[in-house]
Amino acid sequence: MHHPLDAITIGEAMAMFVATETGDLARAEHFFKRIAGAELNVATGLARLGMKVAWVSRVGDDSFGQFVLNSLEKEGIGTGGVTIDGRYATGFQLKSKVENGTDPIVEYFRKNSAASHLSLADFDEGMFTSARHLHLSGVAAALSSDAYALLDHAAGVMKARGKTISFDPNLRPVLWKSEAEMVEKLNHLAFQADWVLPGLKEGVILTGQQHPEGIADFYLSRGVKMVVIKTGSDGAWFKTADGEQGAVAAIKVDNVVDTVGAGDGFAVGLVSALLEGRSLKQAIDRGNKIGSLAIQVQGDSEGLPTRAQLNEG
Numbered sequence: 401m402h403h404p405l406d407a408i409t410i411g412e413a414m415a416m417f418v419a420t421e422t423g424d425l426a427r428a429e430h431f432f433k434r435i436a437g438a439e440l441n442v443a444t445g446l447a448r449l450g451m452k453v454a455w456v457s458r459v460g461d462d463s464f465g466q467f468v469l470n471s472l473e474k475e476g477i478g479t480g481g482v483t484i485d486g487r488y489a490t491g492f493q494l495k496s497k498v499e500n501g502t503d504p505i506v507e508y509f510r511k512n513s514a515a516s517h518l519s520l521a522d523f524d525e526g527m528f529t530s531a532r533h534l535h536l537s538g539v540a541a542a543l544s545s546d547a548y549a550l551l552d553h554a555a556g557v558m559k560a561r562g563k564t565i566s567f568d569p570n571l572r573p574v575l576w577k578s579e580a581e582m583v584e585k586l587n588h589l590a591f592q593a594d595w596v597l598p599g600l601k602e603g604v605i606l607t608g609q610q611h612p613e614g615i616a617d618f619y620l621s622r623g624v625k626m627v628v629i630k631t632g633s634d635g636a637w638f639k640t641a642d643g644e645q646g647a648v649a650a651i652k653v654d655n656v657v658d659t660v661g662a663g664d665g666f667a668v669g670l671v672s673a674l675l676e677g678r679s680l681k682q683a684i685d686r687g688n689k690i691g692s693l694a695i696q697v698q699g700d701s702e703g704l705p706t707r708a709q710l711n712e713g
Contacts, residue, residue, distance in 0.1 A: 404530055405454050405478070406453060408454045409442055409537075410456040412513065413468045414493050415433060415493075416493050416494075417431035418431055424496075425507065438539045439536075439540055442535050444477065445664065448475065454481050456481035458483045458518055459514050465484060480527060481527055483514075493508045493509060515543060520549055529563070535566045535567075537567070538572065541585060541586060552589065556592065564674075564675075567590050569606060583605065583606055590606070590619060591624065595626045595627075596624050596626070597667055600632065606618075613645070615629055616639035620641050628687070633650055634650060636648050636688060638684060651691075665692075667687070669685075670684060673686045673687075689710070690704065
């Protein structure tokens with residue numbers, strides 16, 4: 401018997417070592433350890449807002465894997481969907497420090513990681529269907545063909561059960577054999593979702609359309625209920641299957657510290673608000689707000705607020 405969940409997601413978590421000095425990673429001598437992973441960022445953000453969340457993954461039987469499990473427990477995220485796989489290691493990454501608002505350099509050490517061996521064997525139907533909502537990302541989809549099959553199956557089951565599904569493309573071209581395969585596979589997942597959340601550049605790549613409305617129409621014509629396109633410093637642009645559309649201005653940030661995790665923060669805000677029954681405009685406003693908080697600190701999830709912190713701002 402599984403306890404009811406607000407949301408469930410699938411992905412890879414890695415130990416992340418962030419340089420304490422700016423400049424070339426090769427010259428950095430000191431690092432601090434954090435946790436990274438797009439889907440785990442979303443799970444963390446939702447859990448900090450008081451939602452009941454589970455995260456499905458595999459970790460190695462190693463210190464990095466234990467670090468991931470400890471982080472889940474600290475955040476109050478269910479670990480019932482995490483398998484300790486002694487055959488493979490937990491991945492890790494190195495991340496440069498930047499101070500001028502540009503994207504940091506990230507080097508990944510994740511090939512053949514435990515999470516890349518996610519498969520249909522990791523699908524627990526009772527756990528998944530105990531959740532109201534499934535959040536998927538293109539990162540987990542790119543890990544392996546078996547991991548992709550798991551996401552595709554989960555989406556099909558949740559859709560058949562009438563659950564809501566959000567999809568953030570989160571493009572990682574280096575993990576795919578070709579751009580054509582990436583576009584085909586990710587769009588297949590997107591067409592099963594209710595809410596699709598691409599960045600503007602991602603939308604151009606995935607749809608061939610050059611403007612937000614064309615990108616939105618591409619997905620809406622295939623059964624998606626709502627498309628929200630992240631437009632960077634301009635905020636977001638949305639269109640729904642009912643024809644509602646418009647722009648929502650960004651929250652201006654004077655000091656951008658680390659841009660990684662901004663899209664995950666946006667997803668946290670939007671998904672949490674919609675699950676609470678708030679309006680789409682309120683949901684996008686919250687997405688913009690949490691995204692703006694995420695880019696003002698170092699680390700992928702350190703800027704994600706608790707409910708009290710969200711209400712204070």
